[in-house]
Amino acid sequence: MITKFNFEDLVGPVLLKSNGESLSSKEALKGKKYIMLYFSAHWCPPCRGYTPYLAAAYNAHNELLELAKKAGDESNGILGQEDDVNAAKAEQIEVVFVSLDSVQKEYDNYRSSMPWLSIPFSNLWKMDLKDKLSKQFGVVSIPTLIVLDGNSGEVVTRNGKGQYTNYFKGEYEVQSSCVVL
Numbered sequence: 488m489i490t491k492f493n494f495e496d497l498v499g500p501v502l503l504k505s506n507g508e509s510l511s512s513k514e515a516l517k518g519k520k521y522i523m524l525y526f527s528a529h530w531c532p533p534c535r536g537y538t539p540y541l542a543a544a545y546n547a548h549n550e551l552l553e554l555a556k557k558a559g560d561e562s563n564g565i566l567g568q569e570d571d572v573n574a575a576k577a578e579q580i581e582v583v584f585v586s587l588d589s590v591q592k593e594y595d596n597y598r599s600s601m602p603w604l605s606i607p608f609s610n611l612w613k614m615d616l617k618d619k620l621s622k623q624f625g626v627v628s629i630p631t632l633i634v635l636d637g638n639s640g641e642v643v644t645r646n647g648k649g650q651y652t653n654y655f656k657g658e659y660e661v662q663s664s665c666v667v668l
Contacts, residue, residue: 492640494522498583499614502604515604519637521580521654523647524620526631528587529597534630537648540662541632542602545582547657549602552579579637580654585620586611587629 494516527534582603588594611617632647
């Protein structure tokens with residue numbers, strides 16, 4: 488019997504939605520093919536430059552998931568994107584923001600611009616998750632996007648920032664101003 492990785496042990500028991508509502512990390516990350524840990528901070532200009540591109544990719548991918556859900560098994564030919572819709576169905580992804588901010592107001596402001604989940608500011612400090620996760624995944628610069636397998640918790644890539652277009656389906660702008668189709 489294969490036991491699933493317990494992401495609660497990694498990110499803590501609670502995560503925040505972009506609107507600030509808290510939810511169980513176990514429930515929030517259940518059934519995802521990939522969990523991406525996004526190490527970033529408000530004070531980091533490259534992070535503030537990269538975050539909108541990652542958010543666009545995340546949103547485009549989730550829009551495809553919604554199309555797939557609405558279309559059910561009749562997704563063939565939906566908006567001419569049946570391959571992307573079917574791929575998105577199989578690749579549910581969640582991003583978790585791991586903030587390196589030291590001021591809660593900056594954390595809150597920056598987090599509100601992100602459509603994905605976040606580790607609560609208090610848990611980053613009280614549970615020492617910020618330092619623990621940074622050390623565990625060898626984060627030496629930000630922004631960093633670590634891609635984990637949603638079942639095993641194993642690292643798929645430490646270069647998620649450079650490879651995020653391999654995971655997120657849909658149409659969105661990338662930093663080079665190209666459109667991914």
